[in-house]
Amino acid sequence: ARRIVSGDIPESLKNKRLVAMDLGAMIAGAKYRGEFEDRLKAFLKEITASEGGIILFIDELHTLVGAGAAEGATDAANIMKPQLARGELRCVGATTLDEYRKHIEKDPALERRFQPVQVAEPTVEATVAILRGLKERYEVHHGVRIQDAALVAAATLSHRYITDRFLPDKAIDLVDEAASRIKMELDSKPTELDQLDRQILQLEIERTSLAKEKDAASRERLALIEKTLANLKDKSKALTAQWQNEKTAVNAVSIVQSQLEQARLELEQARRQGDLSKSAEIQYGKIPDLEKRLADVASAAEGGGNVPAAGSSKKAPPSPSRLLRQEVTTRF
CATH class of the missing domain: 3.40.50.300 (P-loop containing nucleotide triphosphate hydrolases)
Structure with a gap:
């Protein structure tokens, strides 16, 4: 077709x-x-x-x-x-x-009335080529990045261990499930921040209970809880701000990826229709601009946020401890 x-x-x-x-x-x-x-x-x-x-x-x-x-x-x-x-x-x-x-x-x-044509299962190498062709669509759909090594691993490992299904279907499903898992992590509160908020809630409940007590041990424990809560809330506030910055950067990458995919579809349509002026404008103007923009926002996402303005050439420094993971690797 x-x-x-x-x-x-x-x-x-x-x-x-x-x-x-x-x-x-x-x-x-x-x-x-x-x-x-x-x-x-x-x-x-x-x-x-x-x-x-x-x-x-x-x-x-x-x-x-x-x-x-x-x-x-x-x-x-x-x-x-x-x-x-x-x-x-x-x-x-x-x-x-x-x-x-x-x-x-x-x-x-x-x-x-029919001429049978048997279509054999593709090889692992052919499956990797198919996955590379589908890679951008899954990246746009899930809003994540997929390493090439992850595609090779999906084709190789599915061929080796999943025996009740066939290539490329089982390899495509592996990539899809891995990308959706990363997407769920992006949409959810990071584990580190979630555990911190639960600890704060637990200490606040304990503080409310101890506030009714009058003995010295309870007062001493209450003072320790107040000090611990202050430190934990400061840490939670900082992590929440970092999480929001990283989410903003990740969303920016997803938006630019969608725009780039749409531009490539428009280029295909213009070529089919023989519109040379429009195809040249998209191929040499719109697509290079979006690719440069994508590199900038991807760099910002790796640096933990602070998406650069359009046209900016500044690269964000890598973040030592990111909360969100946006890339599908050989280890998910």
């Missing part, structure tokens, strides 16, 4: 549309006999009327067998067979090897 949009296809496929068939939506709400058949026939009539201009895509192709079949009714596969046989319908389907053997192979007439 992407190659059709970008024009990187043979001449025979140019100006074609790829339309996905939602079989579940067609079946939904079909109460009376013949209602599903009417819907499917109307859909197929519109496709055949395009005279080859539409290529039909059916995910989970095996669901055609028996779909919509009731007592005295015809299933979707039998309705489509005549048009497939006459070549009026161009159709691409996707299914698993097990489902193909279980449903499609048992119907020789339907099997003849």
Whole structure:
């Protein structure tokens, strides 16, 4: 589908549309006999009327067998067979090897209408390349940074230890889960600050209780609590300010990443439309400015906050003890 949009296809496929068939939506709400058949026939009539201009895509192709079949009714596969046989319908389907053997192979007439193309599981190296292509989208979606070493580790370790699933799906899920975990940490109060606030709350409860006591030991303990509370509150205030600064810097990185991703999408659209003026403006003006801005705000985030103004070339010094972690590494 992407190659059709970008024009990187043979001449025979140019100006074609790829339309996905939602079989579940067609079946939904079909109460009376013949209602599903009417819907499917109307859909197929519109496709055949395009005279080859539409290529039909059916995910989970095996669901055609028996779909919509009731007592005295015809299933979707039998309705489509005549048009497939006459070549009026161009159709691409996707299914698993097990489902193909279980449903499609048992119907020789339907099997003849399709040419099986087996798609092998990609290698670890190919999976790493796929992950690198998806990296920016996941960074924008989760608002985190993902190290290249983390992508290699996700592909290698998922291939080695997750045996009930296939590449690249299991590696993509690992990266997604790791990024979402970092995102949850970014949105939550840091553990160090949370523990400090709980300690302050506990001491305040104890102080309230001791304030009612009159003996010397209680008074001595109360004085110690007052002193400890003052120190802990000062520390909590400083950590809260640091946390807010770091959150601001992290959010700034996420915003610029989104703007950069949008600019790249606009560049692709301008190239497809042949708008050379707009594509040059985006490629040589807008994108370099956003990349420079991203480097500045990323440096500020690593330094613990203080996002520089747009156009500033100042780099923030690295922070010795950051509260927030924004990067997915080989160790999450």
